[in-house]
Amino acid sequence: MPELEECTGYQYLRETAYDRETIRQVKRPAIAQVETFKKYPDAEKVQLPRNWQLKEARITPLLQNRRSVRKYEEKPVILEELAFMLWASQGITAKSGSYSFRTVPSAGALYPVETYISANQVEGLEPGLYHFDVENFCLDRLSDSDSAEAVATACLDQKFMAGSAVIFLWSAVIRRCMSKYGNRGMRYLFLDAGHICQNLLMAAEATGNGGCPVAAFYDAEVNDLLSLDPEEESMLYAASVGKKAAVKKQCTL
Secondary structure (H helix, E strand, O other): OOHHHHHHHHHHHHHHHOOOOOOOOOOOOOOOOOOOOOOOOOOOOOOOOOOOOHHHHHHHEEEEOEEEEEOOOOOOOEHHHHHHHHHHHOEEEEEEEEEEOOOOHHHHHHHOEEEEEEEOOOEEEEEEEEEEEEEOOEEOOOOOOHHHHHHHHHOOOOHHHHHOEEEEEEEEEEEEEEHHHHHHHHHHHHHHHHHHHHHHHHHHHHHEEEEEOOHHHHHHHOOOHOOOOOEEEEEEEEEEEEEEOOOOOOOOO
């Protein structure tokens, strides 16, 4: 479809893809670093309270305890926990006319991001690749073989992912967003993926699990695993989720 291929945003997505043959030859632009925190030294400082007693602050422990987890117990996530995480990250919460609103925002309520999972250790669910059918709140089984190792290998050989209970994979149906917003729509694809992943991480924490976002992957390899048409749909983001491994505490004298 030439009208999509000619878009600057679409070309950016293609030009920044990784593959095994060229990844080590990719030349990174020599961009100078900046300070981690931006400062306004001459501005008046207004201290903010930390002892909030808001009802909504029940989310505080989830935000406080969230960390990227790369070590998991060899214990399964139960199906109810997975269902909650899927709902929290992309579930429908309301409808208005032709719009179905979800737990996350999306420009124009277009929701161009699709959710796939690689189930490894999910109680009540056979290992394999699945697609999350948001409208009917169910899973479409795409493969009945254990795919965790293949997914980890396609994600720059990050083996810790294969030890998780489930891997979330998010792709973008590019035309769904860019047909309305043009080049600007490319920004919205990544924003959507960020909203979805953060909701997943909060839901994982709430269910006693931990997760690790992953943005490093060989684009074509993951697209092939999911049987995506790379001209219309492409991998954006991933996250592994599982039961947190116990942290060994050091004795102090």
